[in-house]
Amino acid sequence: MEIKNDLQIKSFAEYKKVYKQSTENPEEFWNQVAEKFTWKKRWDNTLAYDFNKPEVSWFSGGKLNITENCLDRHLKTQPNRNAIIWEPNNPNEESRHITYRQLYVKVCQFANVLKNNGIKKGDRVCLYMPMIPELVVAMLACARIGAIHSVVFAGFSSTALSSRINDSSSKLLITANEYYRGTKAIPLKEICDEALKNYNTIEKVIVYRRTINEVSMQKNRDVYWFDELQKVDLEAPAETMDAEDPLFILYTSGSTGKPKGMVHTTGGYMVGTTYSFQNVFQPEPEDRYWCTADIGWITGHSYIVYGPLLAGVTSVMFEGVPSYPDYGRFWEIIEKFKITHFYTAPTAIRSLAKQPLSHIEKHNLNSLKVLGSVGEPINEEAWHWFNDNIGKSHCPIVDTWWQTETGSIMISPLAGITSTRPCFASLPLPGVQPALLDENGKEIIFNGQKAEGSLAIKAPWPAMARTVWNDHQRYKDVYFSAYPGMYFTGDGAYRDATGNYRITGRVDDVVIVSGHNLGTAPIENAINEHEKVAESAIVGYPHEVKGNALYAYVILFNPDDASDELRQEIKQEITRTIGAIAKPDKIQFVKELPKTRSGKIMRRILRKIASKDVSNLGDTSTLLNGNIIDDIIQNTI
Numbered sequence: 333m334e335i336k337n338d339l340q341i342k343s344f345a346e347y348k349k350v351y352k353q354s355t356e357n358p359e360e361f362w363n364q365v366a367e368k369f370t371w372k373k374r375w376d377n378t379l380a381y382d383f384n385k386p387e388v389s390w391f392s393g394g395k396l397n398i399t400e401n402c403l404d405r406h407l408k409t410q411p412n413r414n415a416i417i418w419e420p421n422n423p424n425e426e427s428r429h430i431t432y433r434q435l436y437v438k439v440c441q442f443a444n445v446l447k448n449n450g451i452k453k454g455d456r457v458c459l460y461m462p463m464i465p466e467l468v469v470a471m472l473a474c475a476r477i478g479a480i481h482s483v484v485f486a487g488f489s490s491t492a493l494s495s496r497i498n499d500s501s502s503k504l505l506i507t508a509n510e511y512y513r514g515t516k517a518i519p520l521k522e523i524c525d526e527a528l529k530n531y532n533t534i535e536k537v538i539v540y541r542r543t544i545n546e547v548s549m550q551k552n553r554d555v556y557w558f559d560e561l562q563k564v565d566l567e568a569p570a571e572t573m574d575a576e577d578p579l580f581i582l583y584t585s586g587s588t589g590k591p592k593g594m595v596h597t598t599g600g601y602m603v604g605t606t607y608s609f610q611n612v613f614q615p616e617p618e619d620r621y622w623c624t625a626d627i628g629w630i631t632g633h634s635y636i637v638y639g640p641l642l643a644g645v646t647s648v649m650f651e652g653v654p655s656y657p658d659y660g661r662f663w664e665i666i667e668k669f670k671i672t673h674f675y676t677a678p679t680a681i682r683s684l685a686k687q688p689l690s691h692i693e694k695h696n697l698n699s700l701k702v703l704g705s706v707g708e709p710i711n712e713e714a715w716h717w718f719n720d721n722i723g724k725s726h727c728p729i730v731d732t733w734w735q736t737e738t739g740s741i742m743i744s745p746l747a748g749i750t751s752t753r754p755c756f757a758s759l760p761l762p763g764v765q766p767a768l769l770d771e772n773g774k775e776i777i778f779n780g781q782k783a784e785g786s787l788a789i790k791a792p793w794p795a796m797a798r799t800v801w802n803d804h805q806r807y808k809d810v811y812f813s814a815y816p817g818m819y820f821t822g823d824g825a826y827r828d829a830t831g832n833y834r835i836t837g838r839v840d841d842v843v844i845v846s847g848h849n850l851g852t853a854p855i856e857n858a859i860n861e862h863e864k865v866a867e868s869a870i871v872g873y874p875h876e877v878k879g880n881a882l883y884a885y886v887i888l889f890n891p892d893d894a895s896d897e898l899r900q901e902i903k904q905e906i907t908r909t910i911g912a913i914a915k916p917d918k919i920q921f922v923k924e925l926p927k928t929r930s931g932k933i934m935r936r937i938l939r940k941i942a943s944k945d946v947s948n949l950g951d952t953s954t955l956l957n958g959n960i961i962d963d964i965i966q967n968t969i
């Protein structure tokens with residue numbers, strides 16, 4: 333069954349009508365959407381929730397398997413359409429085209445491999461893999477048998493990997509021997525071995541051979557993907573899942589402490605990702621949609637894997653980087669596959685905008701219909717560059733605001749339907765009820781006036797995360813305590829007189845660097861691990877390409893130890909415990925950090941100093957040690 337056309341809103345008038353219906357009667361609205369899917373048993377209760385507990389359930393009593401909706405359903409209508417087109421890192425290697433039928437077979441076969449290796453419904457499986465189709469196969473194979481996948485971004489360090497493995501108590505780890513990103517070889521299996529050196533919950537490791545190089549394999553623990561395939565059947569029944577059974581865990585950084593394993597469940601996530609994909613991108617059956625995100629992040633989960641496959645669209649996947657073999661690679665890929673939808677991040681746009689236009693001019697980009705941006709606020713200059721040079725002023729840009737926690741796009745134009753404006757994520761999707769809150773936590777009701785405040789969401793939506801793995805209290809504390817009765821996003825926003833939203837950035841201690849969410853606390857913890865470091869504070873400051881970069885203020889036990897060498901050691905410590913993405917651009921050694929009388933570091937002031945914006949530091953007289961500020965300013969890097 334084609335579910336496309338009857339899910340897509342087709343005009344702005346229709347959007348307004350549907351939006352109104354969706355907020356007046358959310359249950360009826362989402363029932364109509366959910367009915368378009370294959371359920372083994374219909375749900376009993378569309379929505380039950382209490383944001384104070386907090387508890388949310390959608391479509392409870394419903395039984396389904398999401399892979400029947402991603403795969404089996406399309407076998408009847410379009411078995412030979414490409415589900416995935418894959419472009420390797422090295423342009424001289426063959427690309428791969430995998431039809432819906434082929435993907436179905438691969439998923440079933442690998443589902444049997446998982447079972448053969450002791451995986452049952454409810455078990456956690458950790459995936460630490462490059463951007464190859466087998467990552468999608470492994471995710472869907474988990475879903476096929478009801479195992480919960482936990483994908484860890486392959487750029488994370490062994491320490492970050494092992495903490496995620498143990499937090500989720502994953503039994504199985506799936507990885508590759510190694511792979512290339514640009515010219516760099518990444519020894520994935522070696523990193524896994526390092527992660528598994530100490531106590532861990534892993535019983536088996538399945539290794540996909542991405543390159544011909546040999547890696548060490550531990551007897552009775554490590555097996556090769558290909559060898560395992562030889563042992564199993566091609567048919568795998570789809571496990572019956574409850575709508576509220578967990579589908580996956582995905583870790584995101586928090587402003588404090590360890591990463592949070594956000595738990596997404598099956599029914600609501602399926603309905604929410606498909607509905608948003610269909611409406612934001614407005615794909616047609618023959619389109620080739622390409623999202624450049626890594627599957628290790630939520631954008632990849634929802635809009636490379638689940639959304640497009642649920643919608644039966646061809647999803648293009650790229651293993652490499654935009655700069656290899658040269659800065660024309662993205663444009664070459666768009667021409668090669670006649671990409672219609674190109675969804676990327678502002679940081680990529682900014683870095684490509686710095687390159688000569690000749691990289692673009694060599695390629696025919698006429699196939700493009702829709703452009704998308706995600707992950708951080710897109711600045712005006714980047715928006716215009718993208719619009720003029722890539723979209724040639726005829727492709728709508730959908731600036732999609734959402735989060736790991738929201739699961740699906742929340743605020744965004746609908747391509748070709750909502751009028752777009754640089755830097756505005758514009759209007760909420762049907763079923764999404766945003767609220768702006770003033771500093772007292774009071775909602776600023778929309779009355780045709782401009783307003784700015786903290787962004788919260790007033791009512792549940794199907795794809796929202798249901799909890800933090802093993803830590804429901806943290807879920808409550810982080811998202812439902814700041815403004816009781818509402819979900820707090822951690823973002824600030826501006827709303828113009830027409831009700832359009834512009835996201836202004838984080839209002840908590842998360843810094844978004846090159847589109848990656850980085851909590852300041854884990855980075856500070858990593859710095860403090862160094863034996864010469866007494867204390868540290870990390871803040872973000874504006875960066876031309878990355879959006880934000882990190883600035884570290886570090887207090888040493890012995891100030892005479894300050895040196896560039898020590899800066900390198902601190903960076904290495906961060907790379908080792910978190911990953912290279914969390915390395916600060918600047919490290920300033922300071923004698924003290926400005927603190928409130930209750931001992932809290934005044935990050936607001938440090939942020940301003942790092943941004944070289946010291947004209948108005950506000951009232952510093954209440955600080956415990958306001959006298960140290962001048963010294964910090966004088967030694968700013």
Ligand code: WTA
Nearest residue numbers: 706707708709731732733734735736835849
């Ligand atoms: C930011 C990524 C402005 C925001 C999907 C959010 C954005 C955080 C946008 C979530 C956008 C995401 N405009 N800011 N279009 N999209 N953000 O969990 O601060 O990796 O809270 O999810 O990215 O990042 P996450």
